Amino acid sequence: MKNFSSLTHPCLLIFCLLIFQGCSQSKRAESTPERLPEFYEVSDFATVGKFDTHIHLNTDSPAFIHQSEADSLRFLDIVDDRPFGLPMEDQEAIARKQVKAFPGRVFYATTFSVKHWSSDRWEQETIAHLKDAFSHGAVAVKVWKNVGMSLRGEDGKFVMIDHPRFDPVLNELAKNKITLIGHLGEPKDCWLPLDKMTMKGNRAYYKEHPDYHMYLHPEYPSYEDQIAARDHMLEKHPDLTFIGAHLGSLEWSLDELAKRLDRFPNMAVDLARMSNLQHHAMTDWQKTHDFFVKYQDRLLYATDRAVNPDKDSLEMKSLVHEARLRDWEFFVTDNKMTSTGFEGEFKGLKLPRAVVDKLYFKNAAKWLPGTGLTGI
DSSP states (O other): OOOHHHHOOHHHHHHHHHHHHHHHHHHHHHHSOOOOOSSOOGGGGGGSOEEEEEEEEOOOOSHHHHHHHHTTEEEEEEOOOOSSSSOHHHHHHHHHHHHHHSTTTEEEEEEOOOTTTTSTTHHHHHHHHHHHHHHTTEEEEEEOTHHHHTOBOTTSOBOOTTOGGGHHHHHHHHHTTOEEEEOOSOOGGGGSOGGGOSOHHHHHHHHHOGGGOGGGOTTSOOHHHHHHHHHHHHHHOTTSOEEEHHHHTOTTOHHHHHHHHHHOTTEEEEOOOHHHHHHHHHHOHHHHHHHHHHTTTSEEOOOOEEEOTTSOHHHHHHHHHHHHHHHHHHHHOOOEEEOSSSSSEEEOOOOOHHHHHIIIIIHHHHHOGGGOOOOO
């Protein structure tokens, strides 16, 4: 009997190899997921999960939340200790009500008062207040610009965020992996006369709130003092997860912001000064685009929208939706656009899908661990 190998014709071997190769390719094709396009389009807006890390709910009306559901957006409602508008206690009551009514859609960040700063028990009472807020669903803590811009000690000097009395509170947050959101300082426009400011919105705000227009108050701490105190606080608390609200009050310079992100790995920033980002895109598109790509893990989508009860709900929902669409267009396309914040035309950043996913959702899951967000 002849050996089988001696009966195997070369053509038969080639034929068998081709069949095997075809089967292997077919199996690989079946197991390989469909490759997604590198970029999103405007039409993808409603289908992509999003998270806004900076909202102020000043009403218990659900209209804004219903629009957020339609826009596939969840958000963080931020309570703060501002001396005007809705008191922090009322803000917190609304936040807790909406978190309970819309679990998984609404999250909230609590705050603390500095009204009794001179009390010997301020630290203990503040920590007790925060623990109570966490037990009622708070996932982060906001510190507002009254620290550094209005709070004074018994000696009459301004109290900055690096004051030693804050250390026990910040240590408590770091120990429990609770994120601190800091609105510390103001945009650099704040130290300029109204007619020299870059952003129209800043001119309107400081005209309405001259007590916070630092150009009128040279006796107050300078812009540089504000940033230095924040930086010193981060040096003292390297384990504290920190989100700098409003681009960390470094909205005027991507270079200065990059220096802080390089220096403090525990720091991220929210993007709630969108007009400034668009202004950067107008003056140097490539630099702005590359900044987003380089620091894609440290930037969180945010709007700082205030939702007030005096707005017609249908009008409000339309304005909110249109504003979100404009933000989306700015990030995902290279369309020519204009802004209400300044004069001139700029081009959208057309960021890769992977970067957009981080800005809009994945970074919120990472930098706000208390939310329990996962995936997208």
